[in-house]
Amino acid sequence: MPVSVSEPAIRLVLEENLRVSHLKGMPMKYALVIYNCLADDGTPPPRRPEVLAPINALLARPEVTAWQRLTDTDSATTVKTVDDSTLFVDGPFIDSKEYLGGIIVVEADNLDGALAIAKELQEARASSVGAIEVRPILEEG
Amino acid sequence: MLEEVFRDEWGRVLAALVGSLGDFELAEEAAQDAFAIAAERWPREGQPENPVAWLITTARNRAIDRIRRNRAFETRAEQLARELADQPEESMDETTTFPDERLELIFTCCHPALALDAQVALTLRALGGLSTEEIARAFVVPFETMSKRLTRAKHKIRDAVIPFAVPSDELLPDRLAAVLTVVYLIFNQGWGDGRSELAAEAIRLGRALAQLMPDESEALALLALMLLNDSRRAARFRDGELVLLDDQDRSLWDLAEIDEGRELLQQAIARHDTGPYLVQAAIADLHLEESRDWSEIAALYGALAELTHSPIVEMNRAIAIAEIDGPQQALELVDQLPLSDYRYFHSTRAEFLRRLGRNAEARVAFGRALQLTASDPERSFLGGRMSELRPQSEADWDEFWTYTLDDLKETFESGE
Numbered sequence: 001m002p003v004s005v006s007e008p009a010i011r012l013v014l015e016e017n018l019r020v021s022h023l024k025g026m027p028m029k030y031a032l033v034i035y036n037c038l039a040d041d042g043t044p045p046p047r048r049p050e051v052l053a054p055i056n057a058l059l060a061r062p063e064v065t066a067w068q069r070l071t072d073t074d075s076a077t078t079v080k081t082v083d084d085s086t087l088f089v090d091g092p093f094i095d096s097k098e099y100l101g102g103i104i105v106v107e108a109d110n111l112d113g114a115l116a117i118a119k120e121l122q123e124a125r126a127s128s129v130g131a132i133e134v135r136p137i138l139e140e141g
Numbered sequence: 142m143l144e145e146v147f148r149d150e151w152g153r154v155l156a157a158l159v160g161s162l163g164d165f166e167l168a169e170e171a172a173q174d175a176f177a178i179a180a181e182r183w184p185r186e187g188q189p190e191n192p193v194a195w196l197i198t199t200a201r202n203r204a205i206d207r208i209r210r211n212r213a214f215e216t217r218a219e220q221l222a223r224e225l226a227d228q229p230e231e232s233m234d235e236t237t238t239f240p241d242e243r244l245e246l247i248f249t250c251c252h253p254a255l256a257l258d259a260q261v262a263l264t265l266r267a268l269g270g271l272s273t274e275e276i277a278r279a280f281v282v283p284f285e286t287m288s289k290r291l292t293r294a295k296h297k298i299r300d301a302v303i304p305f306a307v308p309s310d311e312l313l314p315d316r317l318a319a320v321l322t323v324v325y326l327i328f329n330q331g332w333g334d335g336r337s338e339l340a341a342e343a344i345r346l347g348r349a350l351a352q353l354m355p356d357e358s359e360a361l362a363l364l365a366l367m368l369l370n371d372s373r374r375a376a377r378f379r380d381g382e383l384v385l386l387d388d389q390d391r392s393l394w395d396l397a398e399i400d401e402g403r404e405l406l407q408q409a410i411a412r413h414d415t416g417p418y419l420v421q422a423a424i425a426d427l428h429l430e431e432s433r434d435w436s437e438i439a440a441l442y443g444a445l446a447e448l449t450h451s452p453i454v455e456m457n458r459a460i461a462i463a464e465i466d467g468p469q470q471a472l473e474l475v476d477q478l479p480l481s482d483y484r485y486f487h488s489t490r491a492e493f494l495r496r497l498g499r500n501a502e503a504r505v506a507f508g509r510a511l512q513l514t515a516s517d518p519e520r521s522f523l524g525g526r527m528s529e530l531r532p533q534s535e536a537d538w539d540e541f542w543t544y545t546l547d548d549l550k551e552t553f554e555s556g557e
Contacts, residue, residue, distance in 0.1 A: 028302050109302075109304070110302040110303065110304035111252075111254055111301045111302050111303050111304065112303075112304050112308075112312070115254070134301075135301075136300060136301050136302065
């Protein structure tokens with residue numbers, strides 16, 4: 001069957017589909033995984049109202065598509081496999097001063113966009129401890 | 142002939158491909174295919190008028206072939222691709238002017254989301270066209286390690302979608318500083334070991350940067366700095382032994398590089414943008430004088446210390462102070478610095494102690510420096526110093542005022 005479309009156009013269509021890491025026109029999704037840090041005496045960081053306001057404002061932006069804060073690790077239970085048995089164990093998976101505090105999903109064109117939001121959030125937290133891990137979300141299909 | 146084209150154009154070809162394909166490995170494979178085809182065809186048919194356009198066009202076609210073979214498109218593209226495969230050989234579009242995207246490529250390679258050693262390796266691979274094996278040898282790392290390092294970095298660029306772009310104005314200063322750091326790291330790796338190919342590669346990268354960003358004074362200054370240092374490469378070693386700056390045979394210095402370096406330094410100064418590389422280049426220039434202006438050098442180190450807050454810079458300033466106010470003053474300055482893991486800290490202290498006649502303490506300090514030293518010429522020099530410990534001619538400031546790999550790594554890591 002003869003091809004009526006010109007050769008450069010064919011190449012253009014093919015090239016548009018070569019960017020396989022994400023579909024054209026749809027932004028990337030990133031998870032911002034929020035880590036907090038316990039104080040030396042084991043207490044979690046206090047919730048300061050002056051910090052909450054800018055953070056909540058950030059969470060209300062359209063590019064932030066989902067978020068959840070987690071309760072403290074005292075209320076965590078871990079399910080693990082030991083000697084072929086499934087066990088319920090009191091406490092978080094990794095017992096350390098650093099613990100998972102929450103997760104935020106953002107949309108951005110590329111990593112720089114996601115990092116910019118994470119940077120703003122980290123600076124708004126005004127905390128010299130804890131960190132935010134930024135990782136792309138694996139889109140299925 | 143093809144070798145030269147390869148060296149000069151690998152970066153440009155790869156940059157054009159990474160941009161449109163969004164996948165580093167695919168781009169590399171396609172580029173390698175294109176160069177292989179060129180190696181086979183050009184000797185027979187002659188070099189095309191626009192070799193870069195030919196290579197990019199060919200590589201794009203090869204990339205499309207690879208995609209067709211490896212993936213299932215669920216779009217019309219798949220149908221078209223099949224039809225295209227039935228057609229005779231595609232015509233090459235040699236008249237296209239492809240924009241030079243090497244800047245985008247180098248900013249991608251030096252993105253902060255990649256580890257520093259990955260940035261260095263990737264820059265050498267992508268812009269320098271060095272093989273994995275060559276890079277592994279240059280950094281004294283097993284091939285497997287370097288191979289994994291490069292693969293991880295390329296996958297991260299693809300999976301995390303590190304953008305292929307020159308950073309926006311607000312991000313540019315920090316990102317440019319990172320790129321310049323990587324280039325200077327490469328230079329120092331080569332220079333410290335006396336391996337001229339790596340230093341030459343860094344200078345090539347520096348030239349590309351200066352050409353692509355002629356308004357950035359730090360890019361010009363870095364090139365100036367590298368050229369002014371590199372100009373002395375033939376005189377730095379004699380029979381594998383380190384030769385002190387003041388003892389070097391100046392007839393072996395590369396005058397063309399000195400002239401070029403000084404010209405670039407002037408151009409950078411004319412922009413009235415003071416940055417760390419500009420100050421370092423100015424210091425390097427001053428060190429080339431037979432009779433050195435130590436107070437000017439000390440002042441410049443002071444300016445550099447304010448820009449970088451680096452204890453190593455403070456140390457170098459103390460060395461200049463020693464020439465003006467004597468070793469006692471300088472020793473007091475140096476003893477306050479948190480540099481006990483830095484070999485030049487100990488060798489500097491040792492020199493000051495020696496000049497103060499405190500020989501026993503000097504021997505201990507030289508010993509400490511010896512424990513930390515990495516290269517044979519340095520070992521030999523320090524060992525010689527230790528065993529002599531009698532009044533000498535001027536000490537060697539050659540190594541002291543030059544940033545080393547450790548120093549840059551430390552400066553980079555502590556700056557974040």
